[in-house]
Amino acid sequence: MHNTVAICFAKTPGLTPAKTRLAQHIGDERCLTLYTLMVERCRELMLQLTDLETYVAVNEAVAVASPYWRDLPTYVQSEGTLGEKLTHAENFFFQRYNSIIFWGTDSPALTADHFYLVQRSLESGAALIVPALDGGFAVYAANSKLPMGSWNKIHYSTSSTCHQLQAQMSSDFVLAPALSDLDTIDDIPTVLQEMEEFPSQGPVWDELKAFLRTL
Numbered sequence: 001m002h003n004t005v006a007i008c009f010a011k012t013p014g015l016t017p018a019k020t021r022l023a024q025h026i027g028d029e030r031c032l033t034l035y036t037l038m039v040e041r042c043r044e045l046m047l048q049l050t051d052l053e054t055y056v057a058v059n060e061a062v063a064v065a066s067p068y069w070r071d072l073p074t075y076v077q078s079e080g081t082l083g084e085k086l087t088h089a090e091n092f093f094f095q096r097y098n099s100i101i102f103w104g105t106d107s108p109a110l111t112a113d114h115f116y117l118v119q120r121s122l123e124s125g126a127a128l129i130v131p132a133l134d135g136g137f138a139v140y141a142a143n144s145k146l147p148m149g150s151w152n153k154i155h156y157s158t159s160s161t162c163h164q165l166q167a168q169m170s171s172d173f174v175l176a177p178a179l180s181d182l183d184t185i186d187d188i189p190t191v192l193q194e195m196e197e198f199p200s201q202g203p204v205w206d207e208l209k210a211f212l213r214t215l
Contacts, residue, residue, distance in 0.1 A: 002053060002096060003098050003099060004097060005052070005054065005055060005100055006052045006053070006054045006115065007100065007101065008042050008057065008103055009085075009102065010057065010105050011035075012060055012063035012066050013068060014032065015063055015066075018035045019031050019035050021184050022034065022182075022185060025184075025185040026185065026215055030215070035105075037207060037208040038108060039068055040068075040208075041105075043068070043204075044201070044202045044203075044204040045110060045111070046072060049112060052101075054073065055073045055074065056069050057075045057077050057085075057089055058074050058076055075089065075092065081152070082156050083153070083154060090145050090146070094144075094145055099122045099141065100141065101139065102140045102141070106181040107132065107138040107181055108194075109179050109194035109195050109197075109198070110130075110138065111198055117176065118130075118176075125172065127141060127143065127144075127172065127173035128141045128175075129165065129166065129174070129176065130179055131175065131176075133179065134159065134183065136157065136158075136161045136181060137162045137165060138178075138179045142169075142171070142173075146169065147168065147170055151168075153168060154168065180194055191212065192209065195209050
């Protein structure tokens, strides 16, 4: 078995609606531009994680051949609820890897430094969660599966999602500093503030930050 894999859960731009709450304020066209940049930033970050194996967990089977995921290994998410999708992915990847890292496209301020801290935590034997400021979680990393049925017991997209996840965990874990998810127009100032705390992380990072300043 391999050591650690980082799996980014993503919707493919143009195939599945994304950031619908933002679209209500900035319009569909600018919202698609923004989400495309967020996806491209995740791709940029994955290519920077040279000491990790990475996968894109695509939401759509037809997206496997999409240019957005060119040259990246892909895994097609299962059908069903988010809890069922996470359960299936957890089972699939733990058959092939000793440790997994789940993350998504929603937190633009994630950097390779965050993943370095995640790896150090996993190597020490502790799982790790990066909470999201809205009550969800930006990153989940673990050396073992959650107890059976745990992912389906969690209510997602609520202010207590992260607390519910913690309640399901049976192993030691580290709670890292929280990051913002970019879901609404009100999230943009906080996301920009978080990104300003880091130097440039690459051309797409810079382009995404510049676009956010126009909104």
